[in-house]
Amino acid sequence: MNRIPLQREEPPTWDWAYARSLLPDLLEGLWITVQIAVLGMGIALVLGLALAIARRTRLKIISWPVGLVVEFIRSTPLLIQLFVIFYVLPNYGVRWSGFVCGVVGLGIHYACYASEAYRAGIESIARGQWEAATAINLSRRQQWTSVILPQAIPTSLPALGNYLVASFKDAPLASTITVFGVLGTAQSITGRTFRGLEPYTMAGLLFLAVSVPAAILARNLERRYGYERT
Template sequence: MSIWDWSYVWEALPYLYNGAIVTLQATVIGFTVALVLGLIFALIRQSHNRCVSTIMTEIIEFVRSTPLLLQVFFIYFVGPQFGVFLPAWIAGVGMLGVHYAAYCSECFRAGIENVDGGQWEACTALNLSRRRTWSAIILPQAIPPIVPTLGNYLVSMLKDTPILAAIAILEMLQQAKNFGAEHYRFIEAISMTGFFYLVFSLVASAIVQTVSSWLNRRLHLR
């Protein structure tokens, strides 16, 4: 038997295609959740209420300090004991988003704190509302410098999607394993999975670089 057989590659492609769709969907939805929640977490940490800010900080540290797999297991398997019944997809992708939201929030916080203090004073002097200050002045300056770091978390999330197989979500790696188990051939399917993850990661990095360059050009033109 040869080490590599192209016929198994073609047979594995439908499995990998189905898994790739799930992987990309989980990544896009999960990262969208992470960005939205991450920004909300960062804004709450900026609260003048010390109690609120401290509680948010502790929640973020707790999420960052515990494994993603444990969090997925807890929400899916332990949650029902407390009356929380979630479908595997919502539990897995939702927890993926929440986990990375904790990391993204630190990026947003760093970007916000990097904005020159004079900007805040100018907004106060112009009597701008708090909403206008954040949306028109602070965030447009805070976000462009942190896009590359956020992009790193996007790639990391993509590579963490195989964790979803633990609650029976058939992402790309699990589909490759299923193919290998059915045909008693793992090398082709697993190797192609690694190749596809590499391609997806490179494409995601290129998109992030493009977005970063575009935002920085807009910032410099303001």
């Protein structure tokens, strides 16, 4: 019996015209991804600071539950948290759009990580700083705003900068809850055309185009405020 040799399918070659035609859709998806990441990190920075302060309170009825929630969220995948917010909460009357769910989910997730960065910065402050602030009769609020946080936040900047970059990489998970960012757009194009070289390559380059400037910004902030503290 004669065997007919199988023909090997040649890998696709890069098509510049096709790649340029995809750019508008991918840029639109990138803008959605950037919005989710930036808004989510905005929530994370504020909520994370509140969580860090709450964990340091002497009231166990506050610090223990907050600590348990922080550890639970840090120990579970962001994808599951997005599913809970988008698919489970509507059963209890909380109905948000996919975009809002993505922002809130990312914000809460990284708030728990940011809280640990803040907490490390706060605990790095020498005890004498607290005692000196108490000795000059500063209120508790003044101690935090005028003495502790101006020293603790610069110490936390390296970790917070890393979380900012990581948030850009996690934001595409919102595609699982009907929000098509740059990666979701690339997947959709590939599913329609069965050609993934250009969409995925360009999606990766666009991620690089926003992640590198974010990393540079975080590094510059670290240098600037680290210098002012010394």
